[in-house]
Amino acid sequence: MTWPEVKNAEYEVVQRLCVACTNIGARATIVDNDGYPIWSTFKNIDPSDPRIDRDEYDFVISLHFESPRLFDIPSYSALWNPLEFYFMFGYEKSIMKLVSHNYALSCDSDLADNHALNLFQGLGRPITDLPKLFHSPPEPYLPPAITDTSKLFYIGINWERLGGPKGRHHDLLETLDEEDLIAIYGPDVFQGGRPWEGFKTYRGPIPFDGRSVVKRLNEAGICLALSSKAHQQSGIMSNRLFEGLAAGTVVIANKHPIIDKYFSDCVYVIDDDRLDSAELRDLVRDLIISIRRNPEEGQRRAQIGQQRLAEMFSLERSLETLIATHGEREKRSAPLLETGEAPNVTVVLLYTQTSRKEFDTVLENVLRQQGVSIDLVCVCDRRLAEDVAGLIEKHRPRLRSVRMEARDFYGLADFQTKSAQRLRGTGPVLHSLLGTIESEFFAVLGRDDHWFSDHLVTTVAALTRAPGALMAASGLLVEEAAENGRTARQIEELAFTQHEAILNVTDGIHGGRFVFRREIGRNIRPETMALLDGEEAGLLALQAVLAGQVGQTNYATYVSLAHERWKRPQPVVPVEQQRQYIRDSVTGDQTWQAMRVRAVPISAMPAPSPVRWERYALPTAAAPLAQPNQLYRVVADGNGRRYLGKGFSRPEEQQVWIEDDSAEIRFQLADYRENMSLRLTCWARPVIEGYQRQGFTVTLNDLPLAYAEVDQTRRTLNFPLPPKLVGASEDFKIAIVPDWPEPIKDATGAVLDPRRLSVAVADFTLVCAAPRVKLDEVLETKAGADGLRLLLDGFSIAEPEAIWIDGKHASLAFQIEGTDDGMAELVLDMTGRAANDGQAQRCTVSVNGAPCSEITLTGNRQTVVLPLPAAGYPDASWHVELDFASADPVLAADGSILDPRKLSALLHSIMVRQSRPD
Secondary structure (H helix, E strand, O other), X not given: OOOOOOOOHHHHHHHHHHHHHHHHOOOOEEEOOOOOEEEEOOOOOOOOOOOOOOOOOOOEEEOXXXXXXXXXXXXXXXXXXXXXXXXXXXXXXXXXXXXXXXXXXXXXXXXXXXXXXXXXHHOOOOOOOOOEOOOOOOOOOOOOOOOOOOEEEEEOOOHHHHOOOOOOOHHHHHHHHXXXXXXXXXOOOEOOEOOXXXXXXXXXXXXXXXXXXXXXXXXXXXXXXXXXXXXXXXXXXXXXXXXXHHOOOEEEEEOOHHHHHHHOOOOEEEOHHHOOHHHXXXXXXXXXXHHXXXXXXXXXXXXXXXXXXXXXXXXXXXXXXXXXXXXXXXXXXXXXXXXXXXXXXXXXXXXXXXXXXXXXXXXXXXXXXXXXXXXXXXXXXXXXXXXXXXXXHOOHHHOXXXXXXEEOOEOOOOOOOOOOXXXXXXXXXXXXXXXXXXXXXXXXXXXXXXXXXXXXXHHHHHHHOOOOOOEEEOOEEEEEEOHHHOEEEEEEEOOOOOHHHHHHOOOOOOHHHEEEEHHHHHHOOHHHHOOOOOOHHXXXXXXXXXXXXXXXXXXXXXXXXXXXXXXXXXXXXXXXXXXXXXXXXXXXXXXXXXXXXXXXXXXXXXXXXXXXXXXXXXXXXXXXXXXXXXXXXXXXXXXXXXXXXXOEOOOOOOOEEEOOOOEEEEEEEOOOOOOOEEEEEEEEOOOOOOOOOEEEEEEEOOEEEEEEXXXXXXXXXXXXXXXXHHHHOOEEEEEEEEOOOEEEEOOOOOEEEEEEEOEEEEEEEEEOOOOEEEOOOOEEOOOOOHHHHHEEEOEOOOOOOOEEEEOOEEEEEEXXXXXXXXXXXXXXXXXXXXXOOOOOEEEXXXXXXXXXXXXXXXXXXXXXXXXXXXXXXXXXXXXXXXXEOOOEEEEOOXXXXXXXXXXXXXXEEEEEEEOOOO
């Protein structure tokens, strides 16, 4: 489930799927996005249960495109959403998640089906068929019972009562309520208000249990199934039609391709495009009265519709067909070489840890592979060789061949202790193995790599489709530690896009992501490999990129275990030095000189050395646009992540760390203005080797701007940008060059975190003169109003009365005219929106980076008064950030999404006034 904690339409459909599975004797388990069980139709679920796997389950169905394939079971994506929704949620991100799955399920929309077929074909992963699965209720259906007292069933929220705009159906609902022609269902209390108070036909809420909606529909007798424009245009049918047919009701619906194709003779169709609200009210009222006067005709239509539902849209029948055909579908889609035989692949398992406890987990990656024949070469320390060989021998029949390569990686005295020091690197060992590999393909597997069962076969297939390529790459998933001993995964990319990092040997390369051709070993020199310990994949990948194209699976079967990286042994040669040696090995290569986009200076000396600047050239992909005066947060899920270049660690909840000799922020200016500066919120780790404060240099396009020193205190620094340089350039690279990047060590000197961390960055802003405001001037934020110029980020499109904050964060900035003593306060006219679970909206307000107030917002308009600091930033501006506790889509009473924006509060106006005494 995409949102397990939300009782919405997805939750209702999941309940129906469970009932349908029980009806046909199939077993089903509901899981979250990461594959952890929530509930099951055949067993009890415990919070400690692990992620589900292939041993127990045949396939997975994803009901929403926000749920990508993150675990190793074949999966289907249900094409149940209008195409317009992908754009609402961010097209590229949504589509990447949609096509991360193996197959797709049709609900008989030609547009949605062709869209999916086009996507998979474009990725080189054509799907041969689209089995059907409809979101219809399970059996048994309820027999029609149309009478002369039948009423129209309606479920929803009366938004006008909650302060929203008057809906198109408002007049209809009021009229039918007055004449007792309707049965209204929905929440009794919603967002602190009673939406149906005063309606005499209101019956109460309906539980999300897969059955109750159909029962209430049957009792009412008449169903109104009006599809949205988006559903009509995409040919996607909403739930209500199928619910009405299963309930044995007479259905009144607007025009829709599904109704035109299958139900035009039994459904009353109205053309609501041509009707205003009064005309729609009168037409629906007349139809209800007509049905009451002739219940026999209504009964006949209901019986025809229900029979057609059973014949063509049965949920049970769809599931039975899907289950029966899945095995054959898997066989047809399995990647095969031209010979039709399973390819031989050599796997070099590099296990340089000192403990054998985790070896089984690493070995399992090899043993789970399907469709390939594996020659295993295991490299480990000599003192583990006997135990490791014994573990491998248990699985010997599953492997084509096994070879042990034992080395003395550690000193004898400190082996298997926390202070164990490596004596030898892995580069020389790997080089000696390259000349002995007999299979055409090989892969390198490490401790923090995780392979799905089809990783090798799909990556080899991609390599065979690219005859000139020496390497093929899987898509990338990243796994982080989560609560309660679990892990959380996210999809980073389906296609390999790290060519720039490979060419410049700047970022850590996920070696387990690749499969190489054996002949790549001819391009690797022994003297280079002799200098490496853990960065060999970077050298192999560089040689593969220089040789030509990279084979692409466009399919994610590799997981980088980010939470396991700290367990890597400290390398014999520092990582940055290894990367420099790799660059040194191709210094005179003309192909490399032509393809590379920038060089990265390093300092191998223990003391700071002068930075060596080289001219900056824009990479092949243009830098993203940045807006002046907009705060860009470079934290996990922050809006500034896309501006981060090389040298940063993975963004965390509060900051992103620089873990290299330098790090870059890259952007293009969307709007050049005079007197611009870079505002940076940052702090630093204390320097271990004799210095307490961390120093760093800031440069713009390789020209030094300033030098600063910071400690562990969060600070906001301002760096003026040279006007001539800013005005003359379109593309910018801000480089931060710390003096002392070091790994984290404990009091004994043992390495706790091998990353060379120095400076933490929370956000940056490209500051120009903020808009000026006058005291006591009320600036409205409705469409076209003057207050909109103060808004920076986090706001939706301005509406006729106000503007919604879309998400949990928003910010605004301004300068003040006319303050005598510098004491002023900000007045915001706001309306809060409670969370979908009913929790009140809370907001933390920060001014110029410092938290200043926490407020609770109700569903009524209220005035929020915030004191401003006596002095603003150096440019005399104030930057206000609003962080909300919740931001949810707008849901109807049946859980369907009325508005996909994640709304938190409504801003009506802004005013700055002189501070008033208490």
